[in-house]
Structure formats: C-alpha cells, structure tokens
Amino acid sequence: MPQIYSKIIGTGSALPQRATDNQALADELGLRGIQTSDEWIRTRTGIEKRYLAERGLTTTQLAERAAKSALWDAGVDPSEIDLIIVATTTPDMIFPSTACQLQKLLGCSKGAAFDLQAVCAGFIYALTNADALIRTGVYKKAIVVGVDIMSRIVDWDDRSTCVLFGDGAGAVILEASNEPGILAARLSVDGTLDENVLGCKAFINGGEVHGDPYVRMDGQHVFRMAVSSMSESAKAVLSDAGLSVEDIDCYVPHQANLRIMQKVAQKIGIDENKMVVTVNRHGNTSAASVPLALDNAARHNDIKKNDIVLMQAVGAGMAWGSVLVKWTKENNQ
Structure with a gap:
C-alpha cells in the first residue's frame, strides 16, 4: 500500500475591522493613568499596530472567515x-467546541471536528495532528484553523502585556x-514552566469565575525560553527531515516579539531576509500568529512552489513545536 502524506493546498486569514496603532493605544491607556508610548512599544516588541475585535464579534465568526478564505484559495x-x-x-463557550460550531457555519456534513488548546503553539500542534490523521488514510481533506481574541483576556491596566x-x-x-508536503514535525512541552511563567488562571465553579481572569507573564523568562x-526544535526537525538550515527558503516563526524572532533566526543560522514578519502589523495573535503570517507570505508570493518552509511557535505550558513543509502550491497570479 502506498505511503500517504499531506500537503497544504490553500491558506486564508481574517482580521477584525478595527486597527489600533501604538499611539492610539498609548492615548487610551493614558486616559487611565497608564504611561506608555509608540517608541516604548516599538523598541521592545517591534509591534506598530494590532487589530482588536469589536463588540459582538465572536471567535467562531473569525474562524469562519479565515476558513472560507482558505477554502476559496484551495478551490475546495x-x-x-x-x-x-x-x-x-x-x-x-466551554462547549460545544468552536470546531463543531464552525462545521455548522461552513455546511460541512461529515468527518470529525474538535478544538485543540496549546495557546500560541496551538496552530503548530493542530497542523501536526491533522497531518497524522490524514496519514492514517481515514481523512482526505482537513481545515486547520488558529484563532484567538486575546483582547478579551488581557488586563488593560497591565502595560507589560496589553500592548502585545x-x-x-x-x-x-x-x-x-x-x-x-509536510516533511517533519516536532512537538514539545515542559510542564514545569507552568502558569507562573505564562498563564491565565481563571476557572468556572458553581457558576462563578474563580482566580485571575487575565493573562500574566514573566516576560524575561518567556524570552529566554522561547x-x-x-532554536533547538528547528535543529531537531531539520535532522528528522534530513535537511540543513541552508535548505530553508522561508521561515515563519511565531509573531510574538521581533527581538525573539531575530534572536532565534540568528541562533538557527537563518538569513533574516527569509523570515516572514507580520508582528509589526498584527501583534501577537496567539494561535492565529503562524497561519496569519503564512497566508500573508503566500498571497504576496513570498513562498514559491517547491520552497522549504519552516514554521515554529511557542506558548504557555510551556509548549512549542516546529513543522517543516515542502510548498506544493502554485503561486498566486
């Protein structure tokens, strides 16, 4: 029986309508006595603006828009x-899952649908799982979505996180x-680096929210760990695929902080000219980070057929992973 693989045949993305640049955000925070500036944010993160969900926009609706965009791109x-x-x-909501709601909105009528939670590393984990399930021969075509509305769980009085x-x-x-198409993947986690490094500790019990409902982060610890x-994950996945860093044509890292991205590229030995950068326009969109950047690169023909693409992300858990892909899709015209 011939070996079954999976390949990416379409990409898509979606953003809320409202773009908020650093100066506008600094002005809003200033009204509450929190001092920051465009220069402070840009220097430390590389972020210039981000999109924030309007009231009433749901995670499922954003997922639907991105999925429909990818379906159109793939002709599926x-x-x-x-x-x-x-x-x-x-x-x-706690349940049903976003994936089940998405299936209903898209009008899909067969197969399986489920959510996966690995925070900023979520898309890499989801893509790896979808690849593994397709390789079983049971599934033929999959939608993999990374989506988050992080603005609803950040503390807008905490300058160290809300600007990110x-x-x-x-x-x-x-x-x-x-x-x-997907050549190799590596997933890792270190549960000892728990919610005290990066987490949101709230939970529901007896109809009430207990614990801190906001994202908290030890920024220096996260920087070093990321x-x-x-960098180690990249070396491992390249070894798994029998490739070297020189074979990488396009690098799509988690768009969390430009300084982290540059440092990782330097440690791996990837030319920064090969690195996709959208953090300046989108900020850290958590699970949406990598697929947003990937779609942006694909639509601007920064990825060409037969290119080797390295995607990476790291998130709370701490969880991280890498996926190495041979791009089989034709360029956009």
Missing part, C-alpha cells in the same frame, strides 16, 4: 472537508497526497 467545497481542527485559547496582543484568525486546507526552545 465545504462538502469535501472531513476533518476540522481549531486551535484556540479563547472559545466562545491582537486578535485574528488564520487557516490552511490540508489534502491527502502521494508525495510529502529562544532556546525554538
């Missing part, structure tokens, strides 16, 4: 989809293939 009808995985930390995050969604369509984990 929703009836062909038999697997939906949604990576999100900010679902609209934005909202958005990104999606890919995976299809079973006789030739490898650089070391992603």
Whole structure:
C-alpha cells in the first residue's frame, strides 16, 4: 500500500475591522493613568499596530472567515472537508467546541471536528495532528484553523502585556497526497514552566469565575525560553527531515516579539531576509500568529512552489513545536 502524506493546498486569514496603532493605544491607556508610548512599544516588541475585535464579534465568526478564505484559495467545497481542527485559547463557550460550531457555519456534513488548546503553539500542534490523521488514510481533506481574541483576556491596566496582543484568525486546507508536503514535525512541552511563567488562571465553579481572569507573564523568562526552545526544535526537525538550515527558503516563526524572532533566526543560522514578519502589523495573535503570517507570505508570493518552509511557535505550558513543509502550491497570479 502506498505511503500517504499531506500537503497544504490553500491558506486564508481574517482580521477584525478595527486597527489600533501604538499611539492610539498609548492615548487610551493614558486616559487611565497608564504611561506608555509608540517608541516604548516599538523598541521592545517591534509591534506598530494590532487589530482588536469589536463588540459582538465572536471567535467562531473569525474562524469562519479565515476558513472560507482558505477554502476559496484551495478551490475546495465545504462538502469535501472531513476533518476540522481549531486551535484556540479563547472559545466562545466551554462547549460545544468552536470546531463543531464552525462545521455548522461552513455546511460541512461529515468527518470529525474538535478544538485543540496549546495557546500560541496551538496552530503548530493542530497542523501536526491533522497531518497524522490524514496519514492514517481515514481523512482526505482537513481545515486547520488558529484563532484567538486575546483582547478579551488581557488586563488593560497591565502595560507589560496589553500592548502585545491582537486578535485574528488564520487557516490552511490540508489534502491527502502521494508525495510529502509536510516533511517533519516536532512537538514539545515542559510542564514545569507552568502558569507562573505564562498563564491565565481563571476557572468556572458553581457558576462563578474563580482566580485571575487575565493573562500574566514573566516576560524575561518567556524570552529566554522561547529562544532556546525554538532554536533547538528547528535543529531537531531539520535532522528528522534530513535537511540543513541552508535548505530553508522561508521561515515563519511565531509573531510574538521581533527581538525573539531575530534572536532565534540568528541562533538557527537563518538569513533574516527569509523570515516572514507580520508582528509589526498584527501583534501577537496567539494561535492565529503562524497561519496569519503564512497566508500573508503566500498571497504576496513570498513562498514559491517547491520552497522549504519552516514554521515554529511557542506558548504557555510551556509548549512549542516546529513543522517543516515542502510548498506544493502554485503561486498566486
């Protein structure tokens, strides 16, 4: 029986309508006595603006927009989809899952749908799982979505975190293939680096919210851990695929902080000219970060057919992972 692989045949993304640049954000925070500036944010993060969800916009709606964009790009009808995985930390409700709600909105009628939670590393985890499920031969076409509305769980009185995050969604369509598209993947976690490093500790009990409902982060610890984990993960996944860093044509890292991205690229040995950068426009969109950047690169033809693409992310847990892809999709015209 021939080996089954998976390949990416379409990408899509979605953003809220409202873009907030650093100066506008600094002005809003200043009204509450919190001092920051465009220069302070830009220097420390590389972020210039982010998109923030308007009241009434849901995680499922953003996921739907990104999924439909990816379906259109791939030329795939929703009836062909038999697997939906949604990576999100900010679902609209505890259950049913965002993936089940997305299936209903798209009009898909077969297969499986479930959510996956690995925070900023969520899309990498979801993509790896979708690839593994397609390789079983049971599933033929999958939608993998990374989506988060982080603005609803950040503390807008905490300058160290509120300036970092934005909202958005990104999606890919995976299809079973006789030739490898996804070449190798590595997932890792260190549970000892728990919610005290990066987390949101709230939970519901007896109809009440207990614990701190906002994102808290030890920024210096996260910086060090992100650089070391992603650089080591990149070396491991390249070794798994029998490739070297020189074979990488396009690098799509988690768009959390430009300084982290540059440091990781330097440690891996990747030319920064090969690195996709959208953090300046989107901020850290958590699970949406990598697929948003990937879609942006694909639509601007920064990724060409047969290119080797390295995608990476790191998030709370601490969880991290890398996926190495051979791009089989034709360029956009």
